[in-house]
Amino acid sequence: MIEVRNLVKQYGDHYAVNDISFTIEKGRIYGFLGPNGAGKTTTMNIMTGYIGLTSGQVIVNGHDIQEEPYEAKSCIGYLPEHPPVYGDMTPLEYVTFAAELKNIPAAEREESIKKAMELTKIVDVQDRLIKNLSKGYRQRVGFAQAILGFPEVIILDEPTVGLDPRQIHEMRELIRSLGKDHTVILSSHILSEVQDVCDHIIIIHKGKLIAQGTPEELENQMRGAAMELTLKSDDPEKVGAILSAIPGAKNVTCHPAKNGEVMAELEPESKTLDLREAVFGACAAAGCPLLMMKPSSISLESVFLELIADTGAEKEINAAGAEKPEEAEPEQSPEAPETEEKGGDTE
């Protein structure tokens, strides 16, 4: 569907995008993940033909975006980071303008305008000036423009920024439903969002592709096997001794909690080692009741931060490939706390 080959975008000495290659297949939802300034927006701007590239190739549906821009752009609907809406128009005028610009045949025009506006729920504000609309509505008007005529590829740059939680939920539902028969590419710096919606995640950092794969593949790659325990005991040191004595356990830490309980954490020496039974046995033998045992959960965002901090040093990891990352930061899959409105990319 879309093939990006050795894409490089250079501004002076600065590489905004540095040798990125990936393939987008039909009918899946892709997520671009990366911190601000990672190169997500630049990559999307190049894929949609907004800006030129220094070297490399982008092929959309068999058409090179540089050589055959008309054909390539016809297959793409793009919602940039700042919705490209004209303040002096109403949403209806704007979407009609977009339909004319997209050369949607006159016979289908009205129908597709109506459909796009209904899906994005902007019908009630269709006669107000866009400049008087709230950020959320403007975002939706921009979204309506992108899905208008249902192009084969829909590219969304941070589609949920500036929306309230309910709107974010609706937006994700909409993206999911679009993903059933379209290719959707969205970017985000919110890991949970990408994980929630996307079939395939591409992590970009400092202009380089550092990891890609399905959420499960990435999760396995990032998951460690550390666990958190709560035990009934007054003496953290004693608990520490019991746990340290378990063969294969390392990095044991204990600290007292209230009500005569001790919280402990430990890691197995290798990821494949399952220590649960050994821990249970050791605690029971020592007469130290085990109140809780669970795999450590740290937020997905911090795992992600860890990953980009570690792999910033020019290392490429492919989840499908053989190489595994060194960090054994454990991870479960709860929803990470959502941190909206971190501000846009600055590239």
Added chain:
Amino acid sequence: MKAVYKRELESYFNTMTGYVFIAIVSAFIGLYFVLYNLRMGHPYFAAALASTIAVFIFAVPVLTMKSFAEERKTKTDQMLLTYPVSVPSIVLGKFFAMMTVYLIPMLIGCLCPLVIRIVGTGSLVIDYSTILLYLLLGAFFISIGMFVSALTDSQVIAAVVTMAALLVIVIWDAITNYIPETPVASLIGFIVIFFLAAFIIYRTTRCWTAPALIAIFGLVASVACYFLAEDWFQGALGKLLAALSIYGTINNFITYYTFDVKGLLIIVCFIILFVYLTIQAVQRRRWN
């Protein structure tokens, strides 16, 4: 092109810009018409229209300043450039939209010769030809304003630079009169022009070979001509620059009723050049 044209035209009338432009230009045309033709009894509307040139210097930049600068500021250019439309059709759509707004006060002005005809004797041919010439001049002014607007994302800068450029065009003859006539002055002038051209090409293309060749060719050719044909260099720079006088062409017609085909062709060429440069400026932005 049609969609861009329609949107652009609507936007002039959704905001105040279109109305302000039409109101100011027609008001001044009407004022001069009353003063010159109705009060002072001048038989030609052409004279009244010629007196309004200062209004165009200030009004046309107001019309053109937002054409590309605003799109860039509000990032709506991101929509146009990622849609299946070519840059030339975007530029032409905007150009024709501005021409349409410009046309409206001119059409109102078309009534004036008829009024003169009713109350006295005038020449419809001369008056309507002048109006046509002012349409051409307007197209030229708009093409410059549009080009300047494509270079910046600040509407204020676009307006001020366009005003300065239009002012220079109108007082061009006065400036070229003061160019020294000695061959040496022409030699220096030509070399400066070639180096300036080379510099601009270098700035736009970031490529060394073509500008270097132009600069070397200019230097060699100018110096060679200077030694081989010194007579020809006498006042050559002044003559060349005077030949490019655009406002002079219009003024000649209004004052002496001479139809200067060469001058008209130069204006048309400049309009095409600036439309082309606007296309290039928009294209180039994508590569920086």
